[in-house]
Amino acid sequence: MSRGRTILLDKRFELTLQRLAHQLIENYGDFSNTCIIGVQERGVLLAERLIELLEIELGHRNLEYGKLDITFYRDDFRTRKNPLKASSTEIDFLIEAKRVILIDDVLYTGRTIQSALAALQDFGRPEQVELLCLVDRRFNRHLPIQADYVGITIDALDEAYVKVEWKEQNSKDRILLFPAK
Amino acid sequence: MTEIKELSSKHILGIKDLNANDLKLIFETAKNFKEVINRPIKKVPSLRDVTIANLFFENSTRTRISFELAEKRLSADVVNFSAGSSSVKKGETLLDTVNNILSMKVDMVVMRHPAPGACAFLAKNIDANIVNAGDGTHEHPTQALLDAYSMMEIIPDLAGKNILIVGDIKHSRVALSNIFCLKKLGANVKVCGPPTLIPKFITSLGVSVEYDIRKALEWADIANVLRIQLERQDIKFIPSLREYAQYFGINKQLLDSLNKDITIMHPGPINRGVEISSDVADSDQSIILQQVENGVAVRMAVLYLLAAKRA
Numbered sequence: 001m002s003r004g005r006t007i008l009l010d011k012r013f014e015l016t017l018q019r020l021a022h023q024l025i026e027n028y029g030d031f032s033n034t035c036i037i038g039v040q041e042r043g044v045l046l047a048e049r050l051i052e053l054l055e056i057e058l059g060h061r062n063l064e065y066g067k068l069d070i071t072f073y074r075d076d077f078r079t080r081k082n083p084l085k086a087s088s089t090e091i092d093f094l095i096e097a098k099r100v101i102l103i104d105d106v107l108y109t110g111r112t113i114q115s116a117l118a119a120l121q122d123f124g125r126p127e128q129v130e131l132l133c134l135v136d137r138r139f140n141r142h143l144p145i146q147a148d149y150v151g152i153t154i155d156a157l158d159e160a161y162v163k164v165e166w167k168e169q170n171s172k173d174r175i176l177l178f179p180a181k
Numbered sequence: 182m183t184e185i186k187e188l189s190s191k192h193i194l195g196i197k198d199l200n201a202n203d204l205k206l207i208f209e210t211a212k213n214f215k216e217v218i219n220r221p222i223k224k225v226p227s228l229r230d231v232t233i234a235n236l237f238f239e240n241s242t243r244t245r246i247s248f249e250l251a252e253k254r255l256s257a258d259v260v261n262f263s264a265g266s267s268s269v270k271k272g273e274t275l276l277d278t279v280n281n282i283l284s285m286k287v288d289m290v291v292m293r294h295p296a297p298g299a300c301a302f303l304a305k306n307i308d309a310n311i312v313n314a315g316d317g318t319h320e321h322p323t324q325a326l327l328d329a330y331s332m333m334e335i336i337p338d339l340a341g342k343n344i345l346i347v348g349d350i351k352h353s354r355v356a357l358s359n360i361f362c363l364k365k366l367g368a369n370v371k372v373c374g375p376p377t378l379i380p381k382f383i384t385s386l387g388v389s390v391e392y393d394i395r396k397a398l399e400w401a402d403i404a405n406v407l408r409i410q411l412e413r414q415d416i417k418f419i420p421s422l423r424e425y426a427q428y429f430g431i432n433k434q435l436l437d438s439l440n441k442d443i444t445i446m447h448p449g450p451i452n453r454g455v456e457i458s459s460d461v462a463d464s465d466q467s468i469i470l471q472q473v474e475n476g477v478a479v480r481m482a483v484l485y486l487l488a489a490k491r492a
Contacts, residue, residue: 072217072225072255078488082187086213094221122222 004163004176008152013173016151020132021053023149024101033127034099035064039116040071040087043104045166046134050103064098066091073115089119096124105164107133110145135162135175188486192304192311195320196361204329204365210482211330211475218254218477228257231488234282236292237314238264238275238299243449243473244314244324248291251480255488260287275299276306283309289487292316310487318352318413324448325358327479329366331472332403335444340367345397347429348407348456351378352414355407355448360386373397374429377418378409394429398439405446406431406457422455432458436466444468 008016028034031054038047044067055061071077071086102116113131120126134151140158154162154177161181167173188203199207217225233252237245245261252259262282264270269278279290289310292300297319304311315321329339336342344363350356350372363370370388372379379390391397398404409425419425431445445457445467453459461467 069213072213072227072485074227077227078230080489086210088213089216118226122220122224124221 004161004178007154007162007175007177009172009174013175016134017049018053020134020149020151021050021057024050024054024132025057027130028099028101030058030060031063033097034101035066035093035095036101036103037066037068037091037095037116037120039102039104039112040067040069040089042106042164042166043133045168046105046164047103049166050132064093066093068102068116068119070112070115070119073119075111075115091123094124095120095126097127098124100126100129101132102129103132105133106135106137106162107131107145107147107150108137108140108162110141110143113145114143134164137162187490191487191490192300192313193322193483193487194300194304194311194313196322196325196358196365197320199322199365201365204326204362206486207326207479207482208330208333210486211326211479214254214481214485215475215478217481218474224254224256226256227485228252228255228488231255231289232258232260232287233289233291233484234260234262234287235314236262236279236282236290236294238269238292238294239315241293241314243476244293244321247473247476248312248314248323248480251477251484252291254477255481255484257289257484275303279303279307283307289484310490312483312487315354317354318357319354320358320361321354321448322358322362323476323480323483324355325362326483327472327476328355328359328405328446328448329362330479331446331468331475332444334471334475335468336402339363342368343371343400343402344368345371345373345391345401345404346407347373347394347397347404347431349378349409349418350374350383350407351380351418352410353407355405359405360388364388371397371400375419375425394431395435395438398431398435398443399441401443403444403446404431405448407448408450408452408456422452426455430454430456430458431461433460433464436461436464442466446472448472 036047038044051063067090069087069089071084130148132149133147136147136150136153138153139155159180161178163176165174189200190198291312291314293314295317297317299316300311300313313322346356360370364387371391372388373391447469451462
């Protein structure tokens, strides 16, 4: 992989997360009848970070939170060269009639989110689903899917690759843009 | 999301052909599917474009239902076939039967057959993924996989652990597949049964033999108990089932007299009062019904990984 360009880091990264957390509080108040679902694997890291911020802001720890793995729902399962390793799905509640905040790190073609929406249906019929993502690659969509909350919008070519790195895994929070994968 | 190595083979004919990575991959995938089958909606769309034929040339309850459920929970299309009600009775050969089914655009075949090697024969001659659901006295790979998976829920690492297989080792495909699988996982395997039902070559597979059930159980961490397969015995191997039950049957009294708690498994069908007594089969020490539950998850994993391989 060629050397990437850093797009967002340190203080600005932190501010972006805080803005997203505040936007969620504006719309969801005390988060009653609401659950947060992180898409495995990297959406989970974002979701957990946001939950930390929300809990500090809200002063309670009653947020309902689950992890969703979409490997078995992918539309490219049998056309990929190598199979993908499935992660665990940990949703121990029904989302029936709940408001769902779906969280992923990068919104690119929209196919992951399409699969995630299909997967969510297996846990009940939500009242509403909103999508939050840290990076929106707005010119690369294959499907009519848009995010409701966006950290940063990036205009990049199809062959470019966006990577979000997290303190927990890579010692630093930052978003990198690579010209090619 | 990380990419994984795929299975080393496009068929599951026997555990003998699988390597340690294959086993690991199957068990990891099965764990994901176990979560799926415990959801309120127990279905994923992974195999929605795959058609699977279940060909059962021999009777089966559990395996057949388990495969069918696994297929349906992966959203595959399923056709069922049993020898009793088919043109096999009219003299059609195995290859003709299967080729006719495949020409109706079937992608995968799950087959149980009384002849050892029937699945390997098919794999050589047709273009579809084959899963062996038991071929005569040879192998029953998915049973061994679900047995090992169930054991690992009790003892996560089987390396160095003592696993006992009791019963009709000679006629049991479950025993052979279990031995291959457990040895690949590093476990110590011992077989126990009447000398007439223990094959002579068995020690060449790296297992030990014990004829005294009490000593064998005292050695074991887990005991997998097998049925006496009267339908495959054309001569008398044991004087009577009653005598077998006396010498090799596992009952509560025997288990209570050991100085430890061991886990009891059985692949089914159980002959209550012969190889295992009712109070053991229904006790907390037995994980017979967990094995059945895990069977669906393990078979989902096998079919899923083979479908990925085919593409």
